[in-house]
Amino acid sequence: MKTTFSDQLKKFLLKNIVVIVFVVISTLAFIASKQSLYFLMSQLLERISRNSFLVLSLLIPVMAGMGLNFSIIIGAMAGQAALVIVTNYQISFWNGFGGIMLAMLIAAPMAILFGILTGMLLNRTKGQEMIASMIVGLFANGVYQFIFLFAVGGLFTIRNKDILLTSGIGLRNSITFAETLKFGLDFGGATKVPFFNILMVLSVIVILVYLGMFAMKKQLTAKQKSGIIVSVSVLVFSALIMYTNVFPLQVRMLKSLTFPAVSGLFIAALCGFNMIIIKTKLGQDFRAVGQNQHIAAVSGINVNRVRIIAITISTVLAAWGQIIFLQEIGVMNTFGSHVQIAQFSVAALLVGGATVSKATNNNAIVGVILFHTLFIVSPFAGKELFGDPQIGEFFRTFVAYGVIGLSLGLYAWKTLFTNKG
Amino acid sequence: MNKFLKNMTSGANLPRFIISTFFLLVCVMAFVVKIPFTTLMSDTLVRFAMNGVLVLAMVPSIQSGLGPNFALPIGIIAGLIGSVITFEFGITGFAGLGLAILISIPMALILGYLYGKMLNKVKGSELIVSTYTGFSIVSLMSIGWIIMPLRHPEMTWPLGKGLRNIILLDNSFGKMLNDFLSLKYARVAETGNLVAFFNRTDKFIMDLYPNNAAVVEFIIPTGLLIFFFLCCYVLYLFNRSKIGMEMRAAGDNPKFALASGINVDQMRILGATISTVIASVGIVVFSQSYGYLQLYQAPLFMAFPAIAAILIGGASTQKAKIFHVIIGTFLFQGLLTMSLPVANKLIVEGNLSEVLRMIIQNGVILYALTKVGGQE
Numbered sequence: 001m002k003t004t005f006s007d008q009l010k011k012f013l014l015k016n017i018v019v020i021v022f023v024v025i026s027t028l029a030f031i032a033s034k035q036s037l038y039f040l041m042s043q044l045l046e047r048i049s050r051n052s053f054l055v056l057s058l059l060i061p062v063m064a065g066m067g068l069n070f071s072i073i074i075g076a077m078a079g080q081a082a083l084v085i086v087t088n089y090q091i092s093f094w095n096g097f098g099g100i101m102l103a104m105l106i107a108a109p110m111a112i113l114f115g116i117l118t119g120m121l122l123n124r125t126k127g128q129e130m131i132a133s134m135i136v137g138l139f140a141n142g143v144y145q146f147i148f149l150f151a152v153g154g155l156f157t158i159r160n161k162d163i164l165l166t167s168g169i170g171l172r173n174s175i176t177f178a179e180t181l182k183f184g185l186d187f188g189g190a191t192k193v194p195f196f197n198i199l200m201v202l203s204v205i206v207i208l209v210y211l212g213m214f215a216m217k218k219q220l221t222a223k224q225k226s227g228i229i230v231s232v233s234v235l236v237f238s239a240l241i242m243y244t245n246v247f248p249l250q251v252r253m254l255k256s257l258t259f260p261a262v263s264g265l266f267i268a269a270l271c272g273f274n275m276i277i278i279k280t281k282l283g284q285d286f287r288a289v290g291q292n293q294h295i296a297a298v299s300g301i302n303v304n305r306v307r308i309i310a311i312t313i314s315t316v317l318a319a320w321g322q323i324i325f326l327q328e329i330g331v332m333n334t335f336g337s338h339v340q341i342a343q344f345s346v347a348a349l350l351v352g353g354a355t356v357s358k359a360t361n362n363n364a365i366v367g368v369i370l371f372h373t374l375f376i377v378s379p380f381a382g383k384e385l386f387g388d389p390q391i392g393e394f395f396r397t398f399v400a401y402g403v404i405g406l407s408l409g410l411y412a413w414k415t416l417f418t419n420k421g
Numbered sequence: 422m423n424k425f426l427k428n429m430t431s432g433a434n435l436p437r438f439i440i441s442t443f444f445l446l447v448c449v450m451a452f453v454v455k456i457p458f459t460t461l462m463s464d465t466l467v468r469f470a471m472n473g474v475l476v477l478a479m480v481p482s483i484q485s486g487l488g489p490n491f492a493l494p495i496g497i498i499a500g501l502i503g504s505v506i507t508f509e510f511g512i513t514g515f516a517g518l519g520l521a522i523l524i525s526i527p528m529a530l531i532l533g534y535l536y537g538k539m540l541n542k543v544k545g546s547e548l549i550v551s552t553y554t555g556f557s558i559v560s561l562m563s564i565g566w567i568i569m570p571l572r573h574p575e576m577t578w579p580l581g582k583g584l585r586n587i588i589l590l591d592n593s594f595g596k597m598l599n600d601f602l603s604l605k606y607a608r609v610a611e612t613g614n615l616v617a618f619f620n621r622t623d624k625f626i627m628d629l630y631p632n633n634a635a636v637v638e639f640i641i642p643t644g645l646l647i648f649f650f651l652c653c654y655v656l657y658l659f660n661r662s663k664i665g666m667e668m669r670a671a672g673d674n675p676k677f678a679l680a681s682g683i684n685v686d687q688m689r690i691l692g693a694t695i696s697t698v699i700a701s702v703g704i705v706v707f708s709q710s711y712g713y714l715q716l717y718q719a720p721l722f723m724a725f726p727a728i729a730a731i732l733i734g735g736a737s738t739q740k741a742k743i744f745h746v747i748i749g750t751f752l753f754q755g756l757l758t759m760s761l762p763v764a765n766k767l768i769v770e771g772n773l774s775e776v777l778r779m780i781i782q783n784g785v786i787l788y789a790l791t792k793v794g795g796q797e
Binding site for chain 1: 491539542543544545546548549550552553554556557560561563564567568581582583707725768773777778779780783784786787790791793
């Protein structure tokens with residue numbers, strides 16, 4: 001039986017309903033905000049390079065059936081602790097790149113330890129992982145505050161007095177990396193390259209890969225064909241922007257957009273890692289445990305161990321993600337930078353169309369783009385529509401919480417439904 | 422004796438044991454660093470009674486099998502709406518307090534009913550879903566506070582839109598319950614003597630002794646205590662009633678309750694509704710004692726200390742008694758009240774008490790969650 005076009009359309013709409021809704025909301029909010037495309041794009045690119053890594057760090061626990069890992073905030077704390085250590089000794093060789101690498105190196109063992117502990121705890125709260133991971137994050141935040149407000153300066157000596165409170169005990173509320181580590185990952189900003197050049201390189205790579213496939217198999221699937229068409233049009237569009245003046249000024253301005261190349265490479269590497277790990281034995285174990293713990297246990301998988309590994313990987317990645325996030329901002333809000341990252345990362349992933357049991361790289365990237373578009377324009381939209389930017393700000397917080405609540409609720413409902421039926 | 426000791430330090434009773442020990446330790450320390458004990462005790466008493474009603478809201482939620490009510494902000498929002506409407510009308514005193522509660526309750530009934538219906542659709546994930554439901558409602562209402570058509574000048578910003586973040590209740594129903602039949606001792610600065618006042622407001626004392634010539638050192642908030650224990654008693658009566666017993670049966674063992682003809686889903690809705698109503702009354706009581714209404718993001722995390730309090734009292738996510746509320750709120754609020762001045766004596770900088778609260782509060786909730794998994 002041949003499916004008609006309207007059937008296909010219906011299927012497509014149902015499958016991507018969340019994404020479509022957010023595309024509509026974000027577009028409307030952008031139009032209402034009366035901001036220029038250039039402003040939106042430049043803000044958005046910054047946020048994509050900052051936040052994608054964190055959002056991508058959520059994928060593996062989802063695969064292992066542990067839901068959305070709200071405890072990535074613990075990883076973020078490890079990242080911040082590492083940055084404090086690096087700032088303390090003022091290490092920033094290779095234009096800061098060395099300092100950031102060192103911070104990542106220092107963060108890893110901490111994050112591994114915290115990840116194992118979190119994983120052990122979540123093994124004792126099976127079925128309630130998400131609320132437990134959220135509360136363990138809040139708990140860890142208390143411990144974090146205790147260490148950095150009362151132990152640092154007393155129990156641990158600090159060399160760099162600039163990051164201490166005047167009393168000598170406790171860290172300052174905000175620590176500026178400024179000259180030392182800001183954009184360290186991109187050698188102090190040296191490797192920020194025009195965004196459309198990156199797009200051109202990417203599309204050439206995609207075209208070459210597909211052509212290579214064609215050369216081997218002598219045929220292309222529909223997906224590969226459309227991939228080539230999209231890549232070619234992106235390539236042409238980027239080239240037109242970079243090297244000609246055919247577009248109106250609004251669009252031509254986009255030429256000066258830049259993107260930190262090394263951060264981009266890190267994000268791409270994590271996407272690759274997420275794809276490759278599914279193919280490994282460990283990845284298969286994740287999926288087996290995620291689908292059914294009992295069956296996985298019967299087939300000889302150490303379920304608890306696999307779950308701990310999943311959370312540990314996620315925690316380490318979150319630590320690195322937070323380091324990437326902070327080195328781009330250049331300022332660390334010692335007691336605030338990490339608090340909201342779990343909510344926002346989870347919300348972004350869900351906006352991208354992920355669910356509690358299924359999340360992909362695409363969900364993460366699309367989600368970051370849509371969620372942060374809304375985040376950037378909603379205060380302006382609130383100001384234009386209601387004369388009060390605050391309304392827009394509260395609206396975006398509402399969207400973040402609401403989308404989490406709604407998708408968790410719908411998922412629980414569906415599970416209940418299938419279990420009954 | 423040994424068995425008793427073992428019972429007291431195991432399972433859901435462990436947090437109570439640890440916090441009691443801690444509480445006693447802080448009491449001893451307060452004595453050692455010479456902080457006036459009477460002031461601490463009266464502060465504890467006030468905070469115990471003003472938080473008590475909010476903690477009480479956890480009881481029906483846990484008893485009906487929903488677990489601790491992480492969506493407490495829903496009821497809180499209802500109570501705050503009732504309060505601001507009363508404020509707008511300019512009705513003060515006990516009439517204002519009564520009206521605030523009266524307006525809040527029907528709203529809480531509707532919201533609680535809807536919330537209960539929703540929870541029946543997400544059985545097994547109540548805790549995380551209700552947390553985010555509460556968060557969403559608080560952020561949605563933050564927009565509501567801005568666009569609400571209320572005009573009272575003491576409640577709105579002189580410039581710009583919306584209600585203030587903090588609304589002073591002095592000229593409305595602030596401290597009504599606290600001062601009712603209260604016993605206050607004020608120290609007169611000049612002579613150093615204690616003077617007793619019965620059923621008097623702070624304003625009365627200040628007018629009598631202008632320029633802070635007398636400072637209230639000790640207060641027994643009789644009205645507040647009576648109100649709290651009255652709420653406890655009403656809930657106790659409900660628990661003993663037929664429908665109350667059915668509700669508890671539905672929470673205890675849903676399958677068994679269903680077999681004996683109890684509509685479990687309806688009982689869960691009932692539990693959610695009662696919990697929301699108590700929360701709405703609870704925030705009115707809390708605000709009148711605190712002296713301010715706190716709007717916008719303030720209710721966001723209010724569920725957590727209430728949950729921690731009942732868990733410290735010995736409740737679990739499946740079982741709760743009114744006794745747990747009383748003992749838990751007293752221990753938790755007492756510890757917080759005492760630890761602040763003690764910590765400040767020991768460490769001048771920073772707010773150690775706040776950090777302590779975060780660690781204790783979330784540690785206790787986490788401990789209770791590990792017990793959920795253990796019983797599956």
